[in-house]
Amino acid sequence: QVQLVESGGGLVQAGGSLRLSCAASGIIPSNNVMGWYRQAPGRQRELVARITRGGFTNYADSVKGRFTISRDNAKNTVYLQMNSLKPEDTAVYYCNFGDLVLYRDYWGQGTQVTVSS
Numbered sequence: 001q002v003q004l005v006e007s008g009g010g011l012v013q014a015g016g017s018l019r020l021s022c023a024a025s026g027i028i029p030s031n032n033v034m035g036w037y038r039q040a041p042g043r044q045r046e047l048v049a050r051i052t053r054g055g056f057t058n059y060a061d062s063v064k065g066r067f068t069i070s071r072d073n074a075k076n077t078v079y080l081q082m083n084s085l086k087p088e089d090t091a092v093y094y095c096n097f098g099d100l101v102l103y104r105d106y107w108g109q110g111t112q113v114t115v116s117s
Contacts, residue, residue, distance in 0.1 A: 002026045002106040004095045008080075009111030016115070017083045022095030022108055024076040031100040034071055034078035038091035038113075045094065049080060063089075085115045 008020040020036065035050025049059045049069040057069055068081045078095065095108035 002028060002097050002099065004097055004106055004108035006093075006095045006108040006111045009093060009113045011114045011116065012085055014085060014087055014115055014117050016085050017081070018085065018113060019082070020080040020093055020095075020111060020113075022078045024078075024097050024106075028076050029099045029101040033098040033100060035096045035098070036069065036078070036080045036093055037096055038089075038093045039110075040088075040091040043091075048093070050096070050098075051078065082113070085113075087115045087117045089113060090115050 003025050004022055006022045008018060010018060012018050033050050033052050036048040037045050038048050039045040047060055048063055049057060049067055051057045051069045051071050053073055059067065066084045071078045091113060092110040093113050094110045097106040
C-alpha cells in the first residue's frame with residue numbers, strides 16, 4: 001500500500017505561481033510513475049503532468065511551458081511548480097502514484113487550486 005499526502009494548494013491571482021507537493025509513504029515499488037491530475041467542476045479528471053523515476057516527463061498541452069514537474073526519489077516526493085496561472089487552471093489537483101510492478105494506482109485526497117481573474 002502507498003499513502004499520499006499533498007500540500008500547497010490555495011488561492012492566487014492570474015499570473016501568479018503555486019507549488020504543489022506530494023509525499024508517498026508505505027511500500028514503495030522501485031518501478032513507478034508519479035503525477036498530477038486535476039478535475040474542474042463538471043469536467044472529467046485530466047492528466048496535468050507525470051514523471052518516471054528516471055526523470056522522463058510528459059505534460060498536458062494546456063500547461064506546457066508554464067508548469068514543471070519534478071521529483072525527489074530519496075524522499076518519494078513529487079512537485080508541481082505552476083507559473084503564469086490562469087483562471088482555467090482552477091480545479092482540484094490530485095496526486096497520483098502508479099505502481100508499474102503490480103499495475104495499481106493510488107490517489108491523494110486532492111488539493112484545491114483557485115486562480116482569480
